[in-house]
Amino acid sequence: TRREGIGLRPRYDNDLIPFYSRRIGLTGNGRPVPITGGMRLTGRAGGFDVGALGIRTEGEDALPTSHYGVVRLKRGIFSGSEVGGIVMTRVAEEGGGDD
Numbered sequence: 001t002r003r004e005g006i007g008l009r010p011r012y013d014n015d016l017i018p019f020y021s022r023r024i025g026l027t028g029n030g031r032p033v034p035i036t037g038g039m040r041l042t043g044r045a046g047g048f049d050v051g052a053l054g055i056r057t058e059g060e061d062a063l064p065t066s067h068y069g070v071v072r073l074k075r076g077i078f079s080g081s082e083v084g085g086i087v088m089t090r091v092a093e094e095g096g097g098d099d
Contacts, residue, residue: 019086019088021053021070024057025055025057033058033060033063034057034060035055035057036056036057036058037055038054038055038056039053039055040052040053047075047076048073048074048075049072049073050072051070051072052070052072053068053069053070054068054069055068059093064092066091066093067093068089069087069088070087071086072084072086073085073086
């Protein structure tokens with residue numbers, strides 16, 4: 001039987017791929033792809049630890065030009081506990097790559 005919860009436990013999905021920022025700018029086989037711009041922001045704001053990353057890679061071969069974005073928030077709660085979250089996105093431009 002399947003147990004229903006309140007939705008706070010991890011969802012295990014075969015399509016789930018962990019995020020590694022060091023992979024940005026590389027093809028699946030490790031070949032470099034030009035990074036044409038980027039920014040990184042870290043700090044504290046309103047009681048939160050904040051981290052943000054935005055990068056644009058140039059299209060090459062069959063790979064489209066892509067925009068990557070990552071935002072992470074963390075906040076201390078109670079005594080010695082923390083809660084946080086991370087949101088990641090990748091948007092590929094249509095018609096990117098050298099055909």
